[in-house]
Amino acid sequence: MPSEERPWFDVPLRVRYAETDAQGVVYHANYLVYMEVARSSITRERGFPYQAMEAAGINLVVVDARLRFRAPAGYDDPLVVRVRIRSLRGKVVAFAYRIEHAETGRLLVTGETTHLCVDGSFRPRAIPDEVVRALGC
Amino acid sequence: MPSEERPWFDVPLRVRYAETDAQGVVYHANYLVYMEVARSSITRERGFPYQAMEAAGINLVVVDARLRFRAPAGYDDPLVVRVRIRSLRGKVVAFAYRIEHAETGRLLVTGETTHLCVDGSFRPRAIPDEVVRALGC
Amino acid sequence: MPSEERPWFDVPLRVRYAETDAQGVVYHANYLVYMEVARSSITRERGFPYQAMEAAGINLVVVDARLRFRAPAGYDDPLVVRVRIRSLRGKVVAFAYRIEHAETGRLLVTGETTHLCVDGSFRPRAIPDEVVRALGC
């Protein structure tokens, strides 16, 4: 199945005051946090929370991140973070994101993050089958 | 009505990975953020979101905060932030908080914050009646 | 020696854009971070960095924090965080803080934090002598 056809997983959240900056909009680094919130939701919803992965000696460390900021969000704006697997092969999984204003549908940020699977000693390892399943691939 | 009898307003949230620290638990300053999330929810739910207050030239600036950390929370823990008005008089409103683990009910953090009402030029002003009503007093 | 006479330890820092909020000033929770930066500097300067304490199974967990916000700081403002031991007895150490604008000397925030000494398993323990010395008591 080509990655284009994988369904988006949608996670709603609201902008916190703490996440805004003196320009009156969300400070850009916080979108990486929103993306992490969405990744956490995927695995939790699918029955294999990231917490359990870590307990099983499986860590997904971020090795690459790209963000494109298209429009700003402000305090208390309702957002939806859409996430899906972009690719998953061997030791590496990549996610794609679209962050939109939940009411207007306006596209605010797009991006992708790439993660390397490592064991408890931070040595690269193949992504276990149960993680592949938890990620819905 | 004595403040003891004001009802708690409960706001659920989940600990984000970004909010943990190298001790493996929520970094203590983030509890102030959780408290702000709860305050935002009160006014939004009651039809006078803080965003609208600011647009109307009403700002509630934090002048005092006290926190007591009783037990740690970890990544992805479901929390409930309980907030209620502790006192409201003239230009000053104080909130009390209890942050609990949503499943075990364990009490994690208690605290209170005090806020001064100021206008768009940061001059103290009486808390307007519509804010008093929005805060449920 | 009464705590009043303990000398302040001064740590300079500058407000980051990420630390401001939509009110155009430092978001209040960040002052707890500034206080932690100052505590880190004390022990590092005195030859027993907190990192080494943790490696030796000594953790100082925050159990109480009080902050009084007196005046706002803005982006890029040069600050000085003044910290000193307020009390140290048994398993508990308390620090006092004064955060000032470095150029005008204006007092912005005062506060104190109280810390419980715990071992690697989070069991309370007496503060070891070498920590007492590192803290300059």
Next chain:
Amino acid sequence: MPSEERPWFDVPLRVRYAETDAQGVVYHANYLVYMEVARSSITRERGFPYQAMEAAGINLVVVDARLRFRAPAGYDDPLVVRVRIRSLRGKVVAFAYRIEHAETGRLLVTGETTHLCVDGSFRPRAIPDEVVRALGC
């Protein structure tokens, strides 16, 4: 002058406890904050602080960011954030970064950010000459 030849501008900083996460290392989003600290230092050092730019109706909003995480940093690690202009043309300026461990020289993170110049109403505008000069081009 090709961008390869523009000199790096080096900004030292130390990892704060607040910036670590439960993996015991710097939470990845914080590297965007470190990069912003470095950009702030460039313009401040060159006599046209970003604060003054904003006062003059000049804002540089982040439109794109790319990060490659090569090795982790831990609490209290001394880092150096190296930044230089990658390109500057019309309304757009791009910066490149190398974040290294200050003592070992180990390369931790590389990245780049692209910024659009906008006026006080967030309309794109050419980067003024005084900003070009402040950025050392």
